[in-house]
Amino acid sequence: MTDEPVVTVTIKDVARLAGVSPASVSRALADPGQVRPGTRERVHRAAAALGYHPNQAARALTTGRTRTIGLVVPDITNPIFSTIFQAVQGRAREGGYSVLLVDTGEDPATEVDLVRTLARQVDGFLLCSPRAAQEELDPFLRATAVVTINHRGRRVPCITSDNTDGARQAAEHLLALGHRRLAYVAGPAASSDNRERLRGLRTAVAAAGAELTDFTAVSPTYDGGTAAADLVLATSATAAIAFNDVIALGLLNRFTARGIGVPQQISLVGFDDIPFAAMTNPPLTSVAVAKQQIGRTAVDFLLDLLDGRQRPGGSRLMLPTHLIVRGSTGPAPATSAD
Amino acid sequence: MTDEPVVTVTIKDVARLAGVSPASVSRALADPGQVRPGTRERVHRAAAALGYHPNQAARALTTGRTRTIGLVVPDITNPIFSTIFQAVQGRAREGGYSVLLVDTGEDPATEVDLVRTLARQVDGFLLCSPRAAQEELDPFLRATAVVTINHRGRRVPCITSDNTDGARQAAEHLLALGHRRLAYVAGPAASSDNRERLRGLRTAVAAAGAELTDFTAVSPTYDGGTAAADLVLATSATAAIAFNDVIALGLLNRFTARGIGVPQQISLVGFDDIPFAAMTNPPLTSVAVAKQQIGRTAVDFLLDLLDGRQRPGGSRLMLPTHLIVRGSTGPAPATSAD
DNA sequence: AACGCAACTGAAATCGGTTCCAAACATCGG
């Protein structure tokens, strides 16, 4: 049992051991060019010997930088968000940042509240699929650095997916299979993703002279999907598109439970291409988004913002989407062709 | 466009407005009993008027408390961990704490490394299903407050599930269905959960005079499961138990892909009872653990530790598990009864 | 009215870094 001293080792301890002033230690560690090679060497050796790790709180106090970024998501159990988290954490760590994850439970009020109380503790926020109204969040966008993900804000840097095109791909796939009556199970009204997906569907469906009905799911969750399933079946739609895969899985489950064959009687398409989409029976056709790149780029944008760097291409990026066809979509049933 | 001052409002500003000293503001806000009702009233009004939020970094510097706890998980995309995160965040927030989520990517070295570098930034850690060897983490257990989840450490407070009993329930369920040759697809060797589950199976299977083969999955993930599926089929086992549901889903997928009927030809049981387990076809029989209570209690234990409170019952809790029978388990195939 | 005690308040020290400023030192050209 090593009885190592649990006392905290401060910059002064390092300074004493290295035989320099605390100021020099700070410089040697932060900006090696400021200090003579010999001194730098001694400082580094001393720091290593003592196992010195700077106190982030003290550093934050003077610099005003916490080196922490807040990632705000509606529901971390949705794999789309946990995957984005991993990408964010990876990139953040490369830049020396930690990630404070905030789950708002899909509740706009909670979202606003948490952002407000945490605003002073982070250098900036990554707002992922915000559910709160733009106006609610506006005050913070002014006071704190913010990059939005999956949401096209007014003058905020943002990373989005090409939802309109993804929706078009999904619709055309279904239309090509002979479907003429489609149903869309929508997500949160505040979600710009949702609006864009709906718009993409409407355009493609209208161009083909087909029909589109839309419902709003109670919540963009599995249970929201099961609840919406019967509504979809009550229409005579032969294909359903869900706002996201989690809803789609809920639909699938309820369809199967009611003995409706997928895709024999109804085809089903989701969004996001979460890993579980490939595991269901039948596996789910889905519109894939670039989760990794979304997460990494969002961090890049935020760090640029914090460091006052200007992006050459501007801080708005729209990433392409692509349809992944699996077993949940098939030809429209012959019996319902009228 | 409201042109509100974006300048930070400090305790001095509040003090000036309230006509008292900063010290009194601090007292009025922190400990209302210390200060006269009239003063308290004025301070609160001033703070509210200015929208004062104390600077956490400054507070952390004097108090030595960051009011942040670190939750370390192997893989946040595994729903068991994201669910635990939600429970942890909920309870932490009630106590005025934020949660720094750390995903180690199932890598023991990363785990040790991240814990080391973040140790100074949090008041304590919740180590969830740690993959690193006990000795590796020991130094931190001394220096930082730590509560382990899903891992029985030596003298560390811990929250675990009754894995042995859960495994027993699973085994007896299968034995009752007539299965005589079982296979266990194991998880990480460092996981005490894994060891206990294996032990529980061994005991129950031995008592019934049946057979148990075990394999170690490449990783406790979906892909690990698909990879292990063929190994399982190569034995003549009629039932497989997986270390967790994610592995089980991988097995299920591969079984289905190879045309093996579940449960007609092979029965399948997972652990954790993640929401997706109910969504597959067939839905997965699984051993449920008390995710919510695990997360909440872990926070309680950690806060007790930080505040120097002593738990009456000691800081070790084992929560019961229970088998949830779904469609993936059925009678052993008659043809293979020998 | 004077006294003692308790409750309240403010000044100042402190936490552990960073950074400005000025002093010390080294380097170079003339």
Place this chain on the structure above:
DNA sequence: CCGATGTTTGGAACCGATTTCAGTTGCGTT
């Protein structure tokens, strides 16, 4: 060899809170 210049370095102020310590106030006694 001297002064001018540029590079390193240490001292001290500062960030924004908390907390100790001592001083002030208010109140109840006698």
